[in-house]
Amino acid sequence: MKARELKKKYFDFFTKKGHKKLPNVSLVPEDISSSALFISAGMHPLIPFLLGEPHPLGKRLVSNQRCIRTGDIEEVGDPLHLTFFEMLGNWSLGDYWKEEQISWSLEFLTKVLKIPQEKISVSCFTGDKDAPRDEESARIWRKVGIPKERIYFFGKKENWWGPVEDTGPCGPDSEMFIDTGRKSCGPKCDPSCQCGKYFEVWNDVFMEYNKTKDGKYVPLKQKNVDTGMGVERVLTIMQGKDDIFLIDEFEPIIKQLEKRLGVEYGLNNEITKSLRIIADHLKASVFLISDNVRPSNKEQGYVLRRLLRRSAFKAYSIDPKFSSKDFKSLVEVIVGIYPDYFQGINSDEVMAEVSLEIRKIRKTIERGLKEIKKHSTITGKIAFDLYQSYGFPLEMTEEIAQERGQKIDIKVFESEFKKHQELSRTASAGMFKSGLADHSEEVTKLHTATHLLNAALKQVLGSHVFQKGSNVTAKRLRFDFPNPEKLTPEQIKKVEDLVNQRIKENLPVKMEMMTLEEAKKMGAAAVFGEKYGEKVKVYSVGPLTSSGRPFSVEVCGGPHVDFTGKLGKFKIIKQEAVGSGTRRLYAVLE
Secondary structure (H helix, E strand, O other), rough: OOHHHHHHHHHHHHHOOOOOOOOOOOOOOOOOOOOOOOOOOOOOOHHHHOOOOOOOOOOHHHHHHHOOOOOOOEOOOOOOOEEEEEEEEEEEEOOHHHHHHHHHHHHHHHHHHHOHHEEEEEEEEOOOOOOOOHHHHHHHHHHHOOHHEEEEEHHHHHHHHEEEEOOOOOOOEEEEEOOOOOOOOOOOOOOOOOOEEEEEEEEEEEEEEEEEEOEEEEEEEEEEEEEEHHHHHHHEEHHHHEHHOOOOOOOHHHEEEEEHOOOOOOOOOOHHHHHHHHHHHHHHHHHHHOOOOOOOOOOHHHHHHHHHHHHHHHOOOOOOOOHHHHHHHHHHHHHHHHHOOOOOOOHHHHHHHHHHHHHHHHHHHHHHHHHHHOOOOHHHHHHHHHHHHOOOHHHHHHHHHHHHOOOOOOHHHHHHHHHHHHHHHHHHHHOOOOOOOOOOHHHHHHHHHHHHHHHHHHHHHHHOOOOEEEEOOOOOOEEEEOOOOOOOHHHHHHHHHHHHHHHHOOOOOEEEEEHHHHHHHHHOOOOOOOOOOEEEEEEEEEOOOOOOOEEEEOOOOOOOOEHHHHHHEEEEEEEEEEEOOOEEEEEEEE
């Protein structure tokens, strides 16, 4: 079964059961209240609706969402881990519950995918102080034909999903595993161990709790079903592989790498690991660039740069002559694997961006090699400094040390690396905590203020202004928009005055559901296209008079105040350039 066929079967199955198909959204969260760098799960764009907001398409939804996860990036290189993947999912927003979802899960696996039922095992939540043991799911699994001896109970680590951040919707889950036929690792072998005998293919999350700021788990006002089926993982089983990099969505990339590097996949463990890293990281990079992320030293751009850097180092370690032209040929292969995703996207621009960054990275490698030559002895501290300052990988430094007859003290390197990770984690938590997941009062106010800022910028600068990107935390808002030059102090003041005047007028903020065509006729701000469903939520601020047009009209799904008077005083605290022709503003409410 090829990827396209699997996706079609999943959509056909759930649309027949009354589900509406969701569009595939950008890998970069487009809701201005999102605190995450990337979309990491199919449910990510649905958090407001899991919390109770009505969805324009109804209560039954299905999607195939592109995702990026970088939390275990160091694990990429084994036969299973990926940073970029596709996630099939179906949702019930306060509609059906465990009985329907569990029976449908087994039906899809056995009747549609033709997986023998005797190969399927499942797991359920064992219960703790926060939530009871999920005997209901276990009972339903037995009812539909999974015997007691293939039903396992595990704790939160294995059978609990969410919240996305410190607070938000979450709940127990029930996971499905396929017995691969491998020999068990011992008498206690079960789906929780990592020996490879059990292969997870699907996860049914029964989202019935909201974790609050004080750590309590309170019932949601509606019970939701949230499922996740990794396309690549299921294809690994369906295509009879034990290596995710041999499925049809990776095989052409691996073959191109073999051809360009003059090596053979599977013969040498280190080379095979390098080929996997290049294939995965470059695929993730291509999709990020196609979603308008560009290499930089901040946020999404930093992750993109890291992915490309790691790919380049791995290629260089196999063949120092591997060039930006070789990387461009790989981009062409990746675009060819996913024709549906790249319709209307300039693939030449993506290739040019990859090529430019690879050339920069090669210069970095050369600088790192020059730096190494300055040291007669390469210590663990020097190895880390090379990694931190030049992005120079430890394995390459180790090879050079070996050639000199030296050995690096890895414990020193690891100690320095852990310090660096902790600092990064602390900084990241400070930068990205709060946001959409908890709908806090602060975020809701700043989210609404962003609508006013967008409208004010249009009035002061012109109709060319639109939202290119934004992020809201509990402390400030950030807004990216096209403009050829830096705003003058006079322009900044005009924008601030406009926003503060609208706040002073205490204008109503109203939401209406309508079709895309109706939203267009209203002049609602949005990037119209496939990312929206049949109906959208349109928020308007105003009108200023009984006959006047609203000050702001936008298609949006995030949280808002009901009157602008609740916002306080608006102030722009910083502006900067974030690329050619793009400005970024930071603002606060005082």
